[in-house]
Structures are given as C-alpha cells and as structure tokens.
Amino acid sequence: MRRCVVVLLLAATVHCVAYAALPKTLAEFQQQIAEKASDPRAATKLWLDAVMVYIGGDKQLGEQLITEMSKDKQWKSRSYFVRAMAERPFIFRSYAKGSSPGNQYQMDPNKYELVHSGNVDLKPYVDRAEGEYAKLFIVSSGADNPRPAILARNSRGQYKMDNFSSLCSDVRPPQQARIWGPDLPESADPVWTLKYWLQGILMYLAGQQEAGLAQMNSVMKDPDPDLRTFHGAMGPDKSYLWGSYVKGTSRDNGYKVPEITNFEVDTYFQEGEAPTETSTLIRLFVRSTGADIPRPVRLELDDRKQWRINEYSSLCLGVKPPVDPNAGDF
16 A cells, blocks of 8 residues: 555656756755655656766766765766766767757757656565665657666665666667758748759859859759769850750740849749648759750758758750851741
8 A cells, every 4th residue: 555655646746846957066956856856757857967967068066966866976987877978978868858869869958858658666676665766767769668777765765876777778879960051041942042053053154163163062962063963064065054944035045144143943843742841852843945844853951941952963954955046047
C-alpha cells in the first residue's frame, strides 16, 4: 500500500516541476536541490542542468554542480562521461524536448523540458527498500529507445544521480546545416531566385563576367565557376538562348534583352506542385520565347528557408535561332 501512495504522489507533482534558468552559483543550485530533488524526475533535470552548465563553457561551476547532484563524488573517474561531454555534447542536448539531429540538437539550456517514458520504478533492486533508489527512462531525440538512469536517495530525501552510463551512449550525429551561398533574404521567393540567377547569366554574357559569375553562383546549390554543368550553352554563339527566357523577347529581335537590370520572366507551377510550408524541393516551369514547350528548373530550400537553383539542364537546350535580317526571300 505504501508504494502505491508514493507513486500517486509522484504522478501528481511531476507536472508542477519548474524549469528555471540554469543556476549561476553553487548556492543557488543547492537551494534548487532542497526544493525539488525529492522528485526523481526533477532530480534528473537538475543533474542535466549541471551538465548543461559544464558543456556550455563554465567547466569550473559545472564540475561543482555535477558533483553536488551525483552520489559518486568522484564522477570524473568515469572517463566515458567526461569524454562524452567533451567530444559529443550533443548527446546531452538530445534529451531536450524539440531537439533533433535535423536541427543539430539545438535547444535553449535555460528553458527546456525532458520527456520521460513510463513510470518511475521506486524498487529497481529487490534487496533495497522501496524508494531508496529510483529508476526512470528518458527519451532521446537521437536514439530509438528511451534510456534508463538510476538515482539514489540520501538521508535528506534528495535523489542524486547514481547510474547514468546509458545517458552517455552515442546518438545519431547532428545533420550538417544546409546553408548554400550568401544570405539573400529575397531568395525566400523561388521566382526571385530564378530571375536573380538569370540576370547573373545575362551579365556574364554581356561582358560583366566576374560580377555575373558571382551572382549566378550565389544562388546555386552547387556553384559552378567553370560553367561545366551548362553543357556549352554559355558560349557567345549561344547567348541568345538565355535572352529567350525574358518576357517580350523574340526571334525577330534576336532575343535581345533591353535592360538586364529590369526584366520579367514568365513562370508557373504545375497544378499541385506550388510550394507549401513543408516543401524543400520544387519544380518551376519557365517559358522560352524560342521554344514551344516550357522548361523546368528545380530549386531546393536550405535551412534559412532560402531557395537555391538545383537542376537546370533543360534550360541549356537550344531554341529556335534568331531571324537573320540579312537573309533574303527565295
């Protein structure tokens, strides 16, 4: 009967745990322990707070706090723990709700929550009195299964971390940030990105090679300073090809673009393919005044929510040649 009462009390108080900012002093932390550590879940959070201080850069204070929340005051002899904090600090950030490999385990150390799986077991050892130890499981966003930790209760009724080896096990590595090129807020609009890219091409073909090449590559997922992926379509004899993507040009005027700094393109998305909040790869169709069928270009979204040109081979295909004004009628 006694065990049921204790478990019910834990269930009633777990939602009342306050997630305060990380402590600035040992005295502040000791006060938090006195107020919260009678709850194994809150005690686990306090231990991770201490780890966050350590991996956040203040190792001196972090050592004091970890020591205060550990049953074993010689925790530094556990090389796997010290090594994990030094070499893979993201392991511990993976326990914060909302972190993930995809966001590089980003979290706010001063405002985070833990996700627990199952109930707290207050009798993990059959030869120990109920409540003397507590076993619980914490969810990691970088692991398939929740991970166990065991805490021991001292004479003041405070739980301190005892066995935490599983919490130091490796997790999925953080995914590399998808950042392509310079920060261009306007490129949140895929049509703007396409126009900016095309403008760079037109600048290059008009003799502004250095500036044009830089502008083109700034909005490409994979920059191509040698123009190898353009399949020969950037030669002077093919310059009219790119002018055909400008609205208002034609075979009759040689696909001449009146103003490189001010032009329009005719684009559209096929039905059901318009970008949504979750889109990361889209296909945008561009009309050419020298071709019968619109041509697709693919764009990909980076982690800044900026679109970059990804695949454009169809835009390098030939178009109807300009009308030769010197050609006579037969």
